[in-house]
Amino acid sequence: xxxxxxxxxxxxxxxxxxxxxxxxxREGYVPGxxxxxxxxxVALNFDYNKLLTRLRKGRFMSTLFNLKVEGMEDVxxxxxxxxxxVVKDLPTHIDFMRTHRASRINLFIHVNFDNxxxxxxxxxxxxxxxxxxEVELEVLAGDIPDHITVDLTGKQIGDVIHINDIELPAGCKxxxxxxxxxxxxxxxxGLRSADxxxxxxx
Numbered sequence: 352x353x354x355x356x357x358x359x360x361x362x363x364x365x366x367x368x369x370x371x372x373x374x375x376x377r378e379g380y381v382p383g384x385x386x387x388x389x390x391x392x393v394a395l396n397f398d399y400n401k402l403l404t405r406l407r408k409g410r411f412m413s414t415l416f417n418l419k420v421e422g423m424e425d426v427x428x429x430x431x432x433x434x435x436x437v438v439k440d441l442p443t444h445i446d447f448m449r450t451h452r453a454s455r456i457n458l459f460i461h462v463n464f465d466n467x468x469x470x471x472x473x474x475x476x477x478x479x480x481x482x483x484x485e486v487e488l489e490v491l492a493g494d495i496p497d498h499i500t501v502d503l504t505g506k507q508i509g510d511v512i513h514i515n516d517i518e519l520p521a522g523c524k525x526x527x528x529x530x531x532x533x534x535x536x537x538x539x540x541g542l543r544s545a546d547x548x549x550x551x552x553x
Contacts (some may be wrong), residue, residue, distance in 0.1 A: 356427065357498075359405070359416040361385075361395040363423070373443065377482060381442050382526050385418060385428055388449035395420065395447075402442060406433065410485075413458050418447060426513040427492055429456050452493025460484040462533060472508040476539035479503070483533050486514065487526045496520040501533060511535040 360484045364375060364382060371394070372382040380396035405411065432446040450456060462484055467473050486499065497510055499519060501512055515530045525531075 356415060356417045356495075358419050359397070359428075360401070360419045361397050362422060364394040364396045367394055376443070383445035383447065384388045385426070385447040388426075388451055390449065393420075393423075397445060399442075402445070406442060410459050413487065415450070415456065415495060416447070417456060427451075429492075435446055452491065454492040454553045455489055456492050457487055457489050458495060460488050460490070460496055460523075461485055463498045463500045463533045464503055464534065465500055466502055466504045468504040470506040470536065472506050472510060472536040473503065475507040475508060477536045478539065479534060480537050483531070485519040486533065488519070489526055491522045494520075494522055496523060499523075502537075506536050508536050529540060 361379070361383065363474045363522050364371060364380075366374075371538055375382045375396045376399075378396075379399050381399050381402050383393050383395045383397050385395060386392040393527075411433070414429070416428050416430075418426050427450045428447040429450055430445065434444040435441060436443050461471070462481070464479060464481070467479065470477075474477060488496075488499075490496065499517055501517055510532075511532055512534045513530045513532055517533065519525075
């Protein structure tokens with residue numbers, strides 16, 4: 352299932368240069384620009400409060416957005432820069448790059464853990480410890496997976512699940528080369544203390 356694309360709205364900014372940008376800020380907007388995909392750059396204004404709220408949710412730089420501008424065709428974009436006031440740490444300018452279906456971009460994709468009821472380690476009281484609830488992948492802009500899946504069938508206490516153990520959707524690859532840990536099944540505290548007692552007695 353493809354991930355639903357989040358929409359971000361903007362208005363075309365009339366006038367360019369520092370004067371127009373200052374005017375936009377006075378009126379409650381964050382000036383910005385959208386560029387790329389072989390088309391002319393367009394100066395835009397973004398609603399300050401909406402943009403700030405979305406920035407604070409996180410993952411802004413790795414989220415694909417549907418950019419909606421009145422009078423223009425919707426386009427998919429990814430943020431390529433947020434300039435902030437050095438004192439207040441609030442956005443003063445934002446850059447977006449247009450993408451198309453064949454663009455390869457880096458995004459954080461949610462990890463689902465399935466079939467916990469078929470994992471002997473969890474049935475014995477083991478705890479699934481999730482190290483990475485999201486994984487940064489290089490994906491095609493036109494085919495973004497909603498999630499990746501870890502199958503816990505047969506997993507025992509002490510088992511460690513690495514990125515290479517997961518079958519990734521076609522066209523996706525991790526942005527990190529090393530075989531990093533996604534999760535593990537830890538022993539329940541009672542079992543751990545029993546093991547420690549046995550070791551002490553032995």
